[in-house]
Amino acid sequence: xxxxxxxxxxxxxxxxxxxxxxxxxxxxxxxxxxxxxxxxxxxxxxxxxxxxxxxxxxxxxxxxxxxxxxxxxxxxxxxxxxxxxxxxxxxxxxxxxxxxxxxxxxxxxxxxxxxxxxxxxxxxxxxxxxxxxxxxxxxxxxxxxxxxxxxxxxxxxxxxxxxxxxxxxxxxxxxxxxxxxxxxxxxxxxxxxxxxxxxxxxxxxxxxxxxxxxxxxxxxxxxxxxxxxxxxxxxxxxxxxxxxxxxxxxxxxxxxxxxxxxxxxxxxxxxxxxxxxxxxxxxxxxxxxxxxxxxxxxxxxxxxxxxxxxxxxxxxxxxxxxxxxxxxxxxxxxxxxxxxxxxxxxxxxxxxxxxxxxxxxxxxxxxxxxxxxxxxxxxxxxxxxxxxxxxxxxxxxxxxxxxxxxxxxxxxxxxxxxxxxxxxxxxxxxxxxxxxxxxxxxxxxxxxxxxxxxxxxxxxxxxxxxxxxxxxxxxxxxxxxxx
Amino acid sequence: xxxxxxxxxxxxxxxxxxxxxxxxxxxxxxxxxxxxxxxxxxxxxxxxxxxxxxxxxxxxxxxxxxxxxxxxxxxxxxxxxxxxxxxxxxxxxxxxxxxxxxxxxxxxxxxxxxxxxxxxxxxxxxxxxxxxxxxxxxxxxxxxxxxxxxxxxxxxxxxxxxxxxxxxxxxxxxxxxxxxxxxxxxxxxxxxxxxxxxxxxxxxxxxxxxxxxxxxxxxxxxxxxxxxxxxxxxxxxxxxxxxxxxxxxxxxxxxxxxxxxxxxxxxxxxxxxxxxxxxxxxxxxxxxxxxxxxxxxxxxxxxxxxxxxxxxxxxxxxxxxxxxxxxxxxxxxxxxxxxxxxxxxxx
Numbered sequence: 035x036x037x038x039x040x041x042x043x044x045x046x047x048x049x050x051x052x053x054x055x056x057x058x059x060x061x062x063x064x065x066x067x068x069x070x071x072x073x074x075x076x077x078x079x080x081x082x083x084x085x086x087x088x089x090x091x092x093x094x095x096x097x098x099x100x101x102x103x104x105x106x107x108x109x110x111x112x113x114x115x116x117x118x119x120x121x122x123x124x125x126x127x128x129x130x131x132x133x134x135x136x137x138x139x140x141x142x143x144x145x146x147x148x149x150x151x152x153x154x155x156x157x158x159x160x161x162x163x164x165x166x167x168x169x170x171x172x173x174x175x176x177x178x179x180x181x182x183x184x185x186x187x188x189x190x191x192x193x194x195x196x197x198x199x200x201x202x203x204x205x206x207x208x209x210x211x212x213x214x215x216x217x218x219x220x221x222x223x224x225x226x227x228x229x230x231x232x233x234x235x236x237x238x239x240x241x242x243x244x245x246x247x248x249x250x251x252x253x254x255x256x257x258x259x260x261x262x263x264x265x266x267x268x269x270x271x272x273x274x275x276x277x278x279x280x281x282x283x284x285x286x287x288x289x290x291x292x293x294x295x296x297x298x299x300x301x302x303x304x305x306x307x308x309x310x311x312x313x314x315x316x317x318x319x320x321x322x323x324x325x326x327x328x329x330x331x332x333x334x335x336x337x338x339x340x341x342x343x344x345x346x347x348x349x350x351x352x353x354x355x356x357x358x359x360x361x362x363x364x365x366x367x368x369x370x371x372x373x374x375x376x377x378x379x380x381x382x383x384x385x386x387x388x389x390x391x392x393x394x395x396x397x398x399x400x401x402x403x404x405x406x407x408x409x410x411x412x413x414x415x416x417x418x419x420x421x422x423x424x425x426x427x428x429x430x431x432x433x434x435x436x437x438x439x440x441x442x443x444x445x446x447x448x449x450x451x452x453x454x455x456x457x458x459x460x461x462x463x464x465x466x467x468x469x470x471x472x473x474x475x476x477x478x479x480x481x482x483x484x485x486x487x488x489x490x491x492x493x494x495x496x497x498x499x500x501x502x503x504x505x506x507x508x509x510x511x512x513x514x515x516x517x
Numbered sequence: 518x519x520x521x522x523x524x525x526x527x528x529x530x531x532x533x534x535x536x537x538x539x540x541x542x543x544x545x546x547x548x549x550x551x552x553x554x555x556x557x558x559x560x561x562x563x564x565x566x567x568x569x570x571x572x573x574x575x576x577x578x579x580x581x582x583x584x585x586x587x588x589x590x591x592x593x594x595x596x597x598x599x600x601x602x603x604x605x606x607x608x609x610x611x612x613x614x615x616x617x618x619x620x621x622x623x624x625x626x627x628x629x630x631x632x633x634x635x636x637x638x639x640x641x642x643x644x645x646x647x648x649x650x651x652x653x654x655x656x657x658x659x660x661x662x663x664x665x666x667x668x669x670x671x672x673x674x675x676x677x678x679x680x681x682x683x684x685x686x687x688x689x690x691x692x693x694x695x696x697x698x699x700x701x702x703x704x705x706x707x708x709x710x711x712x713x714x715x716x717x718x719x720x721x722x723x724x725x726x727x728x729x730x731x732x733x734x735x736x737x738x739x740x741x742x743x744x745x746x747x748x749x750x751x752x753x754x755x756x757x758x759x760x761x762x763x764x765x766x767x768x769x770x771x772x773x774x775x776x777x778x779x780x781x782x783x784x785x786x787x788x789x790x791x792x793x794x795x796x797x798x799x800x801x802x803x804x805x806x807x808x809x810x811x812x813x814x815x816x817x818x819x820x821x822x823x824x825x826x827x828x829x830x831x832x833x834x835x836x837x838x839x840x841x842x843x844x845x846x847x848x849x850x851x852x853x854x855x856x857x858x859x860x861x862x863x864x
Contacts, residue, residue, distance in 0.1 A: 040674060054518070219521040495532055502536055507682050 035075045037283045038237050038507070045072065046287055049193075050222075053291050058214040062184050069193040073156070080155040083120060084191065090116040091165045092186050095172040095179035106173060113169040117162040124154050129358035157197035159355055163322055165190050168204045170326055177204050185211050194288040198280050200298040200318035207293075215292030224479035225289030227494065231478045232282025234497045239462050240276035241506035243268045246449045246459070247410070254416055258423040260431045261446050266420065269410050270403045271463055274302065277316070282478075301470050303402075306394040308372040311402060319355075323348050342377075346370040356409070361417055365408040372401055458504070539690055540681075548693045549661070549680045558693055558710050560662070563588075563613035563732075564620065565676075568627070568665035570730050571609060578728060581634040582606040585624060586641030587616035587649075588843075589798045592850030593639060595729045601858040606637055610730045615662060617649045622778040623668040625785050638786065638793040643800065643827070644769040647810060733847070737840055746837050756841035759802050771810045779817050793818075794857055799826040799833040799849065801842045824857045 035041040049068045056064055074081050094113035098106045128149050135146040168189065171177040180186040189208055195201075250257050250265035257265070281298040288295045298318050305311035312320045331344045346367065353366020378384075404421070411417035434442040448456040473481045482493050550557030551565055574580070582598065584590050590612025599606055611624050621640060628635055661683040663669070666676045684690045692706045702712045725732050741749045750757070786793050795818055797806045806827035814823045831852075832838050838849035 040678065217518040217521070219525065222525060491532075498532060499535070503685055503688065507678075 035072065037280060038233060041075070050287075050290050054217050061215075062182075062188055062211060065193070066184055066188045066191065069188065069191040069196060072193040073191060073196060076156040077153060083124075083155060084161070085187070087116050087120055087162070087165060088187050088190050091169055091190075092180070092183055095169050095186075096181075098169065098172050099179045110169055110173045114166060117166050121158060121162050123150070124152060124158055126354075126358045160199045160201055161190050161196060163201050163319075164195075164199075167201070167322060167326065171204050177208075180204070180208055182212075192288070192293075194284040194293075195295055198277070198284070199316075200281060200284065200296045201322050202296060202318070206296060210293050218292060221292050222290045224477070224483075225286045225291075227479040227482070228286030228289060228477060229283045230286075230494065230497055230501070232279040232284075232286060234501050235275040235279030235282065235466065237279075237505040237507065238500050239459075239466060240272045240279060242455065242459050242462070242504075243272035243275070245451055245455065245506065247272055249449045249451065251410060251412070251416070254419055257449070258426045259428045259446075260435070261449055262420050262424050264447060264449060266403050266407055266424070268459070270303070270399070270406050273406065273409075274299070275466070300475075301473070303399050304395060305398050306391060308369065308376050308398060308401065311398055312369070312373075319352070323352055327351065342374050345373050345377075349373065361408045361411050361414065364414075364417070365405050368405040368408065372405070462504075539685070542690060542694055543681055543684050546693055546697045548684065548697070551677065551680055558696055560711055562663055562665070564616075564664040564668055566725060567611055567613055567730050568624075568667055570725070570727065571611065571628075572631070574609075574728065575631055575633060578607060578609075579634065580607050580609040582608045582637035583624075583628065583635065584608065584610045584612055584639045584641065585616075585621045586612040586639075587643070587646055588612065588614040589643060589845065590641050591732065591734065592798075592845045592847050593641065593854070594847050594850060595731060597847070597851045597854050598639065601854050602637060604636075608729050610732075612641065613664075615649060615664075616646055618646060618775040618778045619670075620664055620668050621646075622782050623670060625782055627667050629785060629789075635786065635789040635791045638791050640782075640793065640795045641798055642795060642806075642814075643798045644804070644806060644810075647771050647775060647807075648769045734840060734844075738846075750836060753841060757801065757836070757839070759842050769807050769810070771807075771813055776813060776817075779813070783817050793822060795823045796853060796857065797823070797825040797827050798853075799828075799830060799838075799845060801833065801836070801839045801845070803827075803829045803833045824853070826853055826856075 035045060045068070049064070052064055053061055070081060073084065091113050094109045094116075097109045101109065131147045131149055138145060168177070168180075168186075172179050180189065185208065188211055189202075189204065192207070192211075247265050247269045250261060254262075278299040285295045285297070296318055298316060300314040300317065302311050302315035305314055328344060328348045331347065332340060333344065334341045336344065349366040349370030350363055351366070353362045353364070353369075356362045356365070407420045408417045411420065431442075431446050435447050444450060444453070469478070469481070476484075482490055485493075544552060546558070547553045547555055548558040550561045554566075554569060571580075582595075582602070584593055584595075584598070590610055593610070595608035595610060598608060613620075625635065625638075627633075661680060663676050663679045664671075666673045669676075684693065687709075689709045692703075692709045696702065696706060696710045702710060706712075737749070740752075785791075795814055797811070797814075804827065806825060811823070811825055826832060832845070832849050838845050838852070840846055
């Protein structure tokens with residue numbers, strides 16, 4: 035079930051109440067059952083695949099810990115193959131077959147491999163990475179294997195973060211699953227407020243922006259210049275509010291029960307460099323790649339050329355993780371290239387580090403927005419159409435918009451939506467940016483709860499009723515659910 | 518813990534009170550006629566009304582003849598059909614706007630699941646039904662339109678949720694509460710409340726026959742009989758203009774799932790030895806029904822059961838047979854039934 039649905043609200047209320055009604059020793063079972071129910075809501079039979087990998091990883095970790103030398107590596111490799119194998123079959127098989135068949139066509143071979151007609155299990159990319167971090171940490175000796183099978187299963191399947199993260203580490207979550215969590219009003223209050231804020235970001239802002247973005251991406255050849263810029267910029271905000279909104283709901287729902295999940299976003303569009311952007315965007319994934327791919331490849335402790343290669347490998351694989359398509363790989367590669375350029379600029383001191391902060395932030399936003407075009411596009415053709423036509427006839431469009439001849443503004447700027455929707459979207463963006471600017475490093479509940487009673491109540495009432503009356507409830511899935 | 522829970526619930530209740538009142542108003546006013554089945558304030562769901570009527574009547578009225586299809590079923594009167602069948606038939610007109618093959622299939626299944634007698638059936642088709650694959654396009658049917666959960670296989674929660682969402686959107690509930698209290702149509706209600714004084718041809722419970730579920734555009738028929746068709750055509754000329762941007766019918770394709778649904782429909786008809794006819798209606802634009810879809814229909818149902826009235830023929834050539842570009846009149850429906858039951862070619 036998706037977070038922005040009545041089913042989830044009912045599910046959450048029931049599970050949280052039962053959690054506190056039960057004794058501590060039974061709570062893991064409740065959460066595991068609830069997580070199974072949550073997962074099976076999408077496609078019940080896939081729970082067998084999930085439990086298959088859970089069993090493999092559970093025993094792999096125990097045997098890694100019990101053994102020494104090569105045998106430890108053997109069990110680690112077995113666990114990694116199981117997880118990556120499932121990912122390869124369900125997510126990447128058709129991509130590889132597509133490319134293989136295309137290659138055969140180039141060489142005029144008539145043979146073609148068959149495609150698999152299977153649905154991608156929900157949250158596959160997320161829970162496999164979380165499971166792999168467990169066996170890797172056990173292998174590295176940083177964590178003792180979990181002996182309780184139920185608790186381990188819950189580590190992989192914990193419903194708030196099952197489908198789209200944050201991708202947790204065993205050291206952070208497993209001890210919490212063992213710890214008794216007493217009813218804490220402050221946790222419940224702050225958790226619910228965070229969920230409300232997350233829902234607001236998703237349903238009021240992200241889904242409203244998607245109306246504009248989808249209009250252009252569904253019919254891109256009908257748009258150029260300013261319209262493409264509006265769509266591209268709106269998508270930058272759409273994906274941020276969509277995913278950070280989901281993360282807030284995940285973190286908030288766990289918080290109500292006393293569990294702390296890691297922060298996943300930290301105002302990424304305030305970044306002054308691409309490097310900083312990746313320390314603020316999808317933090318759980320970027321740190322995963324840093325710890326389990328970049329550092330094992332040598333990180334920056336290698337020659338210059340090898341370091342640059344490591345960066346490109348990590349970002350391209352990160353792109354590939356997001357989707358089985360060349361557009362995602364290009365998106366990742368672009369970020370890799372941005373990183374390399376950033377390294378060169380820093381090394382040669384081409385820009386003063388502490389000056390031109392606003393210019394730097396705008397530049398980072400611009401570069402990230404260009405990269406998002408590849409992320410969002412269905413194909414190369416679409417992405418290149420965007421890139422080619424971003425600057426086409428802009429002065430002409432500006433004068434048409436100002437004069438509003440033949441309702442040009444409606445098509446060019448409002449993207450065939452109403453002006454009311456357009457200005458409401460802008461207003462909401464400004465509102466959230468102001469809130470986030472005040473937020474700095476605090477969470478929303480921390481920010482608002484530091485204000486007086488009138489401000490606190492007003493803020494949450496406005497958010498709640500904005501959600502009810504301005505929410506775009508088209509049952510849209512969170513963008514990252516597709517990964 | 519209990520004291521803190523009580524504080525939490527109290528705060529949530531206080532904050533939610535306005536919303537709870539809006540929910541209560543939605544239940545009491547029932548602006549779409551989908552809760553108490555009373556006369557709706559806004560355009561309602563024809564499919565919901567039809568299905569509820571069928572479920573209400575099925576035990577007391579021995580229906581054995583059904584007409585399926587989209588709003589073009591308007592042209593087929595039960596009285597005309599009765600004259601063609603040498604048997605006593607009790608007709609239920611189960612067509613509605615924005616129909617898809619999926620809906621028709623679900624309706625036939627619904628009748629079967631309720632031990633209905635499917636002795637006779639007419640299925641009225643056109644390209645729009647195939648273009649409307651699984652109810653994708655509904656924006657032309659009014660501010661909000663939802664098929665009954667039994668004919669769309671969606672949840673009841675989804676059904677009521679859609680109407681409630683519209684009730685909330687753009688503060689529509691204020692317009693509806695205003696109209697409900699003062700019974701006066703105001704300009705700002707446009708697009709939300711149906712202005713019955715300006716348009717009496719809206720689908721509402723009072724206009725529907727409570728046995729056959731028939732709905733007629735009686736005002737338009739009265740206008741034609743009073744002033745003559747030429748005058749009617751002059752007054753409604755704009756409604757006969759076809760938008761060039763619309764996809765031509767010949768480009769409409771049949772989805773794989775629809776082929777499966779059609780096969781299932783045939784199986785259901787075979788089980789009940791239903792005497793059925795598939796009618797492809799004549800459009801004012803004289804567009805031909807897509808040939809590939811005709812071939813699929815012939816293949817599944819048999820050429821002797823499929824009657825294609827699309828393209829240029831005696832019916833489509835005469836504008837008298839049409840209310841506007843989309844809907845043909847009962848006189849055209851009568852001609853079609855004459856043709857298929859008396860087996861003559863209208864071309």
